[in-house]
Amino acid sequence: MNAVLSISSLCKSFGTVKVADAISFDVPMGQSLGIIGPNGAGKTSLFNLITGTLRADSGSIKYQGIDVSTNNSATRCRAGIARSFQIPQPFTAMSVFENVLVGATQGAGLTQREAETVCLEILTQTGLVSRANDLAGALTLLERKRLELARALAANPKLLLLDEIAGGLTENECQSLVATINDIKSSGITIIWIEHIVHALLAVVDRLIVIDFGQMIADGKPKPIMNSRQVREIYMGLDADA
Amino acid sequence: MSARVTRSSRSSRAFAIIAGCAVVILIAAPWWAGRADMRLFSEIFLYLSLACLWNLLAGYAGLVSVGQQAFVGFGGYVLFGLAIFWGVSPLFALPIIAILGVLVAVPVAALIFRLRGAYFAIGTWVVAEIFRLLASQISALGGGSGTSLPVSVVKSIASSRATRESVVYWTALALAILVIITTVFVLRSRKGLALTAIRDNELAAGSLGVEIWQTKFIVYVLTAGLTSAIGALIFLQKIRITPDAAFSVNDWTAFVIFMVVIGGIGTLEGPIIGTLIFFVLRETLADLGTIYLMILGLVAIAIMLFAPKGVWGYVKSRYGIELFPITHRVKFEEE
Ligand SMILES: Nc1ncnc2c1ncn2[C@@H]1O[C@H](COP(=O)(O)OP(=O)(O)O)[C@@H](O)[C@H]1O
Numbered sequence: 001m002n003a004v005l006s007i008s009s010l011c012k013s014f015g016t017v018k019v020a021d022a023i024s025f026d027v028p029m030g031q032s033l034g035i036i037g038p039n040g041a042g043k044t045s046l047f048n049l050i051t052g053t054l055r056a057d058s059g060s061i062k063y064q065g066i067d068v069s070t071n072n073s074a075t076r077c078r079a080g081i082a083r084s085f086q087i088p089q090p091f092t093a094m095s096v097f098e099n100v101l102v103g104a105t106q107g108a109g110l111t112q113r114e115a116e117t118v119c120l121e122i123l124t125q126t127g128l129v130s131r132a133n134d135l136a137g138a139l140t141l142l143e144r145k146r147l148e149l150a151r152a153l154a155a156n157p158k159l160l161l162l163d164e165i166a167g168g169l170t171e172n173e174c175q176s177l178v179a180t181i182n183d184i185k186s187s188g189i190t191i192i193w194i195e196h197i198v199h200a201l202l203a204v205v206d207r208l209i210v211i212d213f214g215q216m217i218a219d220g221k222p223k224p225i226m227n228s229r230q231v232r233e234i235y236m237g238l239d240a241d242a
Numbered sequence: 243m244s245a246r247v248t249r250s251s252r253s254s255r256a257f258a259i260i261a262g263c264a265v266v267i268l269i270a271a272p273w274w275a276g277r278a279d280m281r282l283f284s285e286i287f288l289y290l291s292l293a294c295l296w297n298l299l300a301g302y303a304g305l306v307s308v309g310q311q312a313f314v315g316f317g318g319y320v321l322f323g324l325a326i327f328w329g330v331s332p333l334f335a336l337p338i339i340a341i342l343g344v345l346v347a348v349p350v351a352a353l354i355f356r357l358r359g360a361y362f363a364i365g366t367w368v369v370a371e372i373f374r375l376l377a378s379q380i381s382a383l384g385g386g387s388g389t390s391l392p393v394s395v396v397k398s399i400a401s402s403r404a405t406r407e408s409v410v411y412w413t414a415l416a417l418a419i420l421v422i423i424t425t426v427f428v429l430r431s432r433k434g435l436a437l438t439a440i441r442d443n444e445l446a447a448g449s450l451g452v453e454i455w456q457t458k459f460i461v462y463v464l465t466a467g468l469t470s471a472i473g474a475l476i477f478l479q480k481i482r483i484t485p486d487a488a489f490s491v492n493d494w495t496a497f498v499i500f501m502v503v504i505g506g507i508g509t510l511e512g513p514i515i516g517t518l519i520f521f522v523l524r525e526t527l528a529d530l531g532t533i534y535l536m537i538l539g540l541v542a543i544a545i546m547l548f549a550p551k552g553v554w555g556y557v558k559s560r561y562g563i564e565l566f567p568i569t570h571r572v573k574f575e576e577e
């Protein structure tokens with residue numbers, strides 16, 4: 001009942017490629033859920049389905065008990081679903097501050113005055129405040145990933161979807177990111193985090209789902225799942241080959 | 243450390259003063275400029291308005307229309323229709339025409355917004371052609387060969403020719419100022435931030451709560467209304483209208499695109515600079531005949547190669563200045 005997100009029998013294909021094959025799961029309020037799986041498994045597509053960037057072929061997506069599968073991504077964002085993009089999508093000709101301001105004024109619906117204060121806080125929290133006046137197009141890949149997080153936070157989400165934001169970070173940066181995400185988690189925001197950097201993920205999440213070829217092949221406590229033979233074979237096996 | 247957010251800059255404050263002085267000088271033009279100069283200035287104001295609006299449409303909302311002549315012609319024809327059939331005074335007709343332009347744009351948008359990319363562009367052009375064909379069917383307005391404004395209507399603006407020309411000139415100036423101020427207000431508003439986000443990245447804008455379709459729709463009908471009013475004024479100045487002149491893709495879209503692209507698409511300053519460059523080129527080279535058009539083409543190619551974001555895009559990235567107080571700057575203050 002207190003599920004923030006409730007997905008049932010979700011299906012989506014691109015031609016013959018099934019990116020979501022009868023996926024069903026519930027995410028209770030306040031949970032941090034990790035998603036792993038090989039490249040091309042359909043993880044990002046699942047986020048696209050949840051946020052409305054993609055329309056499902058069949059199945060339902062309920063957010064706070066209401067079916068949102070026909071809503072567009074803007075409506076879902078204003079309802080409280082925000083995401084970061086795996087491939088950063090900055091507003092390149094706008095300043096970093098303005099990028100975040102879009103989330104605060106459009107997504108969270110704050111007034112200009114409130115939004116300015118919130119954006120400065122978020123830029124400080126995500127370590128971007130010194131870049132506030134720079135064009136987002138001038139950021140490094142790492143900073144662009146932080147901007148993805150900052151913008152999503154500015155939209156004041158109840159459900160935050162993070163898509164591989166730890167990729168390419170150094171160990172120190174990774175740890176500070178983990179600390180930031182743990183802060184977000186303790187503020188009560190429900191998190192779903194797709195990540196290849198398993199140790200970063202395990203430092204945050206309460207639960208793990210494994211996706212392969214659009215199917216959920218495991219769901220449960222992170223430790224046992226990481227140790228299961230199935231995951232080692234499918235996930236680690238492919239990862240080692242790559 | 244505390245911080246505050248400002249939007250005006252030294253360059254925008256300086257520009258506001260210069261622009262204010264320029265407006266005063268331009269208002270006084272009937273007392274210092276000749277007839278031909280005033281006609282030229284009016285034409286510049288009208289093109290400036292068209293360029294600003296097309297920039298809002300294509301540069302910000304991503305609606306690359308090649309059919310804005312539909313609304314220029316619509317405005318012109320409605321002006322003539324209102325004047326000839328109902329004796330509506332042309333200046334009084336302008337706001338009515340703007341509203342009618344908005345009303346006509348609603349079903350047009352509902353139709354062409356189903357099309358994407360190049361199909362959208364072609365759709366806008368097809369709509370303009372349909373408008374042209376419809377206009378040429380109105381036999382009371384001269385059908386395919388067009389018509390002139392009756393002398394009585396022209397005289398109703400002002401009895402002397404000099405006053406009349408001044409009135410048309412001032413109206414064109416007022417319309418250009420209205421368009422620029424409207425654009426500034428739109429871009430400074432919450433919807434303007436949404437629009438700027440759409441300009442840069444539609445996918446991200448949608449995911450951050452921006453209603454893409456609705457925002458584009460508002461921009462489309464707003465620009466259609468203002469473009470119709472500009473069209474009305476263009477043909478009020480010409481006193482004569484024909485379907486081919488009213489719905490000319492060359493005059494009302496191609497030249498406008500040239501101005502916006504060389505000036506810098508997706509910036510407010512770009513179309514203004516582009517319009518000035520275009521008229522400087524035209525006035526200095528027009529005697530050369532077709533070579534003039536070839537030079538325009540070469541200028542466009544050179545700009546696209548060496549300054550793909552246009553003259554203003556280049557200046558902005560080089561010097562970081564802004565003439566209008568649109569963007570937000572965070573000022574950090576040590577305490
Ligand atoms: N818009 C699209 N059109 C066609 N194929 C797509 C599209 N988006 C993703 N795919 C394909 O769907 C599969 C899953 O992609 P994705 O969800 O990005 O995987 P993951 O994030 O798990 O690496 C891939 O084979 C990808 O090429």
Ligand SMILES: [Mg+2]
Nearest residue numbers: 043044045086
């Ligand atoms: Mg992915």
